[in-house]
Amino acid sequence: MNSFELKISFDSEEEAEIIYKAILLEHKSSQIRSSATMEIHKNIITINVKAEDLSILKASIYSYLRWIGVAKNTYEICKS
Numbered sequence: 001m002n003s004f005e006l007k008i009s010f011d012s013e014e015e016a017e018i019i020y021k022a023i024l025l026e027h028k029s030s031q032i033r034s035s036a037t038m039e040i041h042k043n044i045i046t047i048n049v050k051a052e053d054l055s056i057l058k059a060s061i062y063s064y065l066r067w068i069g070v071a072k073n074t075y076e077i078c079k080s
Contacts, residue, residue, distance in 0.1 A: 002057045006047040008068060015075060016043045022071035023064070034060040 010016040020040045027038050034051035047064050051057040 001050055001052060002054050003048065003050045004057060004061055006049070006061065006064065007044055008047075009044045010072075011043070013043045015072075016040055016045055018075055019068060019071040020045055022074070023067040026063075026067050036060065036064075 010019065017040060020038070024038070027036065033053070033056045034049055036047060036049040038048075039046045045068075049057060049060045049064070051060060
């Protein structure tokens, strides 16, 4: 089993919580060929991804990074 841990820190707890909630639905529905846990603690979101196939693991990580990027950009647009 291949695994990867991703920790992303944000400027504030509020930003981390909003982004966490924004990607939560995608997180729950993406567990087809990989499994992942996602936790939030203060201003840090931690994502642990596991997959049998390395290419599936990589695709899952890219998906999380894309979702977080979109959510962060949206948050910044709405905040300004």
